[in-house]
Amino acid sequence: MVSSRSILFAAIGIIIAYTFGYRMLIRGQYKPKNCVFCNALDRIVYEDDEFIAFHDIKPDAALHLLVIPRVHFGTIKELKPEDLPMIGRMQDIGKRLLEEQGFSGDNARFGFHRPPFNSIHHLHMHCLGLPFKPKRAEKMFPKNGSRWFMTTAQLVEKMSAETAP
Structure with missing residues (x-):
């Protein structure tokens, strides 16, 4: 009742x-x-049925792209282990786009802001072609992650651990 x-x-x-x-x-x-990412975007460099990649409006590196899923996820906290393939696909897209512009290895960085340090509450992966511009941006996207930034590799490791028995 x-x-x-x-x-x-x-x-x-x-x-x-x-x-x-x-x-x-x-x-x-x-x-x-x-949500600015759920509505019409410009600066698009890639899109398919599931993902969109576009230039960041305030770039922090020589090349600064964002890859987003078309389906709305607020932050990395909403992800579940079954979302691992989505993260892998986002990484593949970002990596390919950066490589096409000559950025790879130590000259590329991929990751997500950790809540509550999200400026936009729509899941987005930062794809950075280094060097940082301005130099202080390196503190926002540290190579080994931080309280406010999680590399894609760290996120995949965390999500994979959640699936382990």
Whole structure:
């Protein structure tokens, strides 16, 4: 039996969600109506049915691309082990795009901001062709990760450990 208190809390939740412009998506994800990555983008360098890659509006390196899934994920905290193939595909796309421009090995860096250090709450992988511009940007995207930045390799390792028995 559903209590009137449960109905009240559900109604309050719906009002709050509507007020802040959220709508439900598959897998319980929320998609803000005003997500800049879910709406029309420019500066696109690659797109397919699942992913889009584009130039960062405020580049921190000689080449600074973002690879995003078309399906809205807020941050890396929402990822599940079954999302590993998606991360691998994002890495493959970013790596290929950087290599086409002459960036590879130590001249390339890939990773994600860790919550709460996300400026845009739509999963996006930074693909950086070094050197950093400005030089201080190296502190934002450290080679071995940090509290605010997780390399793609670290994310894959963490997600793989979650699948291990």
